[in-house]
Amino acid sequence: MSVEGLPMAVPAPGLPARVRIYEVGARDGLQNEQAAVPTPVKAEFIRRLADSGLTTIEATSFVHPKWVPQLADAEELFPLVSSLPGVALPVLVPNRRGLERALALGAEHVAVFASATESFAKANLNRTVDESLAVFEPVVRHAKDAGVHVRGYVSMCFGDPWEGAVPLHQVARVCTALRDMGCDELSLGDTIGVATPGHVLELLHLLNEVGVPTNVIGVHFHDTYGQALANTLAALQHGVTTVDASAGGLGGCPYAKSATGNLATEDLVWMLHGLGIETGVDLGRLTATSGWMAERLGRPSPSRTVRALSHKEQ
Template sequence: MSASEIGLPMAVPARNLPERVRIHEVGPRDGLQNEKNAVPTEVKAEFIRRLAEAGLTTVEATSFVHPKWVPQLADAEALFPQVKDLPGVRLPVLVPNARGLDRALALGADRIAVFASATESFAKANLNRTVAESLAVFDPVVARAKEEGAHVRGYVSMCFGDPWEGAVPLHQVVSVCRALTDMGCDELSLGDTIGVATPGHVRELLAALNEAGVPTSSLGVHFHDTYGQALANTYAALEHGVTTVDASAGGLGGCPYARSATGNLATEDLVWMLRGLGIDTGVDLGRLVATSEWMAGRLGRPSPSRTVRALSHKEQ
């Protein structure tokens, strides 16, 4: 039976691309944080379990932020114990400050993420601090997390464009990334928060980061599909050697502090492209699509993922 007959693309490997990509699944945290109606803790836990069963080895579980700021994630203490012992799955959690780190460590979290901004406007809107002030807050958080043996990821938002400031200068992004690296972050995620990046811009930023001493091996990319550029930008990052790509099952999510931010790159759309390129992800696309359909049913609306819609239509 041909690839097209079973609903999968034919694999045609491209030269000079990674053999394997690790997908950093952000659906349970970034994907759900914007939902207006409370998603039951049991549904979130089942979502994470199903994503793990689909072969995703990194699933960002939740955020230990104050409930006032992100009410949807107010159940972090109840959720994390339900999923933390899933075999073979990394479960990063986002922490905004020392208090959030305390809460996460108390529950046994061993993969921590902090969330910085490359622009002053977004730092003020999202963190209520300047860029420098927010980095000062993260410094002891990263240090303590490392002392406790945790892996630390540093998110950098607005790496390509900002709704208030426009295009973001490369040196501005590099400065924040360099600061997070110097603090001890093991990995950085470069966020195109409002989805304005294009492939040339992606290549230039990655090259600038390398020139500043930030190795490609420590970089991941996080694209939004506002202008339909997420997969093209991902391909540009792959050509540069990036092997960690953030995505959200079903294309869920956005950003509560940037109204122009639409959905994340859908994990299914990413897996479809990578499979066609002969790049291994370890993900069972059928199971993943079924999981996103299940979650869409719980949210009461269809999945925005093109691949989910296409494969679901084939089954009807």
């Protein structure tokens, strides 16, 4: 290891030269907190993430406060960070009303959240898969008419706590529907963290076969069974260049008691830098930011890299 606290870069063949990290800690991470984080703290968190070199930071969700009270301050938060130079600030929009709220504040990147399984669609969206897609279609169309970039999240791509293993064709159907309605990119979610590398590659191959190109695909892995980095490497080998991650490993899965949450951005950056892949991220600044947020949340960061680098500084 170098004196700067970075791994020695040893490139591996067949991997992309650069990866875009889609940072989800400020939204997906903080929405899982028991108590709402003060708006100024959220804004400072996003600013510090941007200062570390992250250029895509999902800021908040324009969902009804009744459903996600931790993000009830979306209208107050977004203007505090919307002028960050060179940073895309996607926001989640569950319906037409949420989109209108986001557009009114100048949002240029939005995301809709679909499910590959009926059970999760019912539990999370209170609709069937087809009903939820029907709701999203006019939302995506209106967003595209407004010149906004649209991401489509697909949850439960690999396993569902009620239905078990999810058939690949089921995932492909939802992905193609989102693409057909106009989504610019897709994020494949391993919501309960059960995927393994072969499973990841099989799904990616199938998506290519049904007309979804690799360059519009991002991956979103949870580390419930310690597979997130292995699954990410498999996706990189297939050509995926967008990886979702959460600073400090913030966030978790409410459906698996042993869940350890989102892939930590620092752990991802450590691996990518070790492979010689460019990210534009300063690992030291990012680690300091996650340590800062962990102090405000009153608990240590679950990120192994944050813990390792913090220990070395002591």
